[in-house]
Amino acid sequence: MGGGAEGGRGRRREADAAGPPLSPFHGRTARRRRHRPGRCPGALAVRAGRNGTGIVSAIAVRGALWFRGFLDRAAQERLVDEIRAVVAAAPLFAPVTRRGQPLSVRMTSAGRCGWVSDRKGYRYEPRHPDGMPWPPLPPTVAAAWEALSGWPAPPDCCLVNWYDPGARMGLHQDRDEADFSAPVLSLSLGDTGVFRIGAEARGGRTDRIDLASGDALLLTGPSRLAHHGIARILPGTSTLLPAPGRINLTCRVVG
Ligand SMILES: O=C(O)CCC(=O)C(=O)O
Numbered sequence: 001m002g003g004g005a006e007g008g009r010g011r012r013r014e015a016d017a018a019g020p021p022l023s024p025f026h027g028r029t030a031r032r033r034r035h036r037p038g039r040c041p042g043a044l045a046v047r048a049g050r051n052g053t054g055i056v057s058a059i060a061v062r063g064a065l066w067f068r069g070f071l072d073r074a075a076q077e078r079l080v081d082e083i084r085a086v087v088a089a090a091p092l093f094a095p096v097t098r099r100g101q102p103l104s105v106r107m108t109s110a111g112r113c114g115w116v117s118d119r120k121g122y123r124y125e126p127r128h129p130d131g132m133p134w135p136p137l138p139p140t141v142a143a144a145w146e147a148l149s150g151w152p153a154p155p156d157c158c159l160v161n162w163y164d165p166g167a168r169m170g171l172h173q174d175r176d177e178a179d180f181s182a183p184v185l186s187l188s189l190g191d192t193g194v195f196r197i198g199a200e201a202r203g204g205r206t207d208r209i210d211l212a213s214g215d216a217l218l219l220t221g222p223s224r225l226a227h228h229g230i231a232r233i234l235p236g237t238s239t240l241l242p243a244p245g246r247i248n249l250t251c252r253v254v255g
C-alpha cells in the first residue's frame with residue numbers, strides 16, 4: 001500500500017467519517033437488487049486461472065487482470081467463514097491518518113504482517129494495534145494466490161477491508177512494498193464495489209470495474225502501480241453477507 005493522505009506520493013485515501021459500527025458478520029441476509037454492471041472499455045480475454053470449478057479467463061483493463069466469478073458461491077462462503085475466524089482473532093479496527101482523520105473502511109490483516117495507519121503514519125507491522133500477532137493466511141486466499149499470482153512465494157500480507165455501504169477508498173497507489181515486480185491480488189466478497197483504475201501517473205481518466213462477489217483482480221506488470229480506488233459500494237447486489245457491505249482482501253508481497 002502506498003503513502004498517506006498527506007504525503008503527496010503514494011496512497012491518498014480519502015479520510016471521511018466512519019459510519020455507525022455495523023457488524024458485517026451478523027444479522028439477516030441481504031436482499032438482492034438488480035444492477036447493470038459498468039462498461040469496461042478495451043476489455044480483452046488474455047489469461048486463464050483455475051478455481052474450484054474450472055477455468056476462468058481474465059479481462060485486461062489498464063493492464064490489470066479481472067477474473068470475474070473466480071470464486072464460486074461455495075468458495076465464497078468458505079472464505080467468509082475463514083475471514084470470520086481472522087476477525088475473531090484480530091478484530092477490525094478503524095484506521096486514521098497521521099492527522100487523525102478516520103478512513104471510512106475498517107481493516108485487519110492476516111499473514112506475516114499487517115497494514116496499519118494511525119497518528120504515527122501508515123506502515124506494515126508484525127502485530128495488530130491491540131498487540132496480538134496477525135492470524136495465518138486463510139487457505140482459500142493462499143489457493144487463489146497460487147492459482148493467479150504467478151509468484152513463487154506466498155504473500156506476506158492479506159489486508160482485510162470492510163466497507164459499510166457508505167464507505168469508499170480514494171485514488172491511491174499501493175507502494176509500501178519493497179519489490180513492485182510482485183503482483184497485488186484482490187478478492188471481493190459481498191456487495192459490488194465500483195473500482196476505478198487509472199494510470200501510474202497522477203490525474204487523467206480512470207476506467208470503471210464493477211468488482212462483484214467472487215471476482216479477483218490482479219494488479220500486475222504495467223498496472224502494478226496504477227492509481228486505483230473504490231468510488232462506492234452498490235448495496236443490495238449480493239446475498240452472500242448477512243448485512244449490506246463489502247469485504248475486500250488484498251494480498252501483497254511486502255519484502
Ligand atoms: O477494495 C478494493 O477493491 C481496493 C482496496 C485497495 O486498493 C487497498 O486496500 O489498497
Ligand SMILES: [Fe+2]
Nearest residue numbers: 172173174228
Ligand atoms: Fe490499493
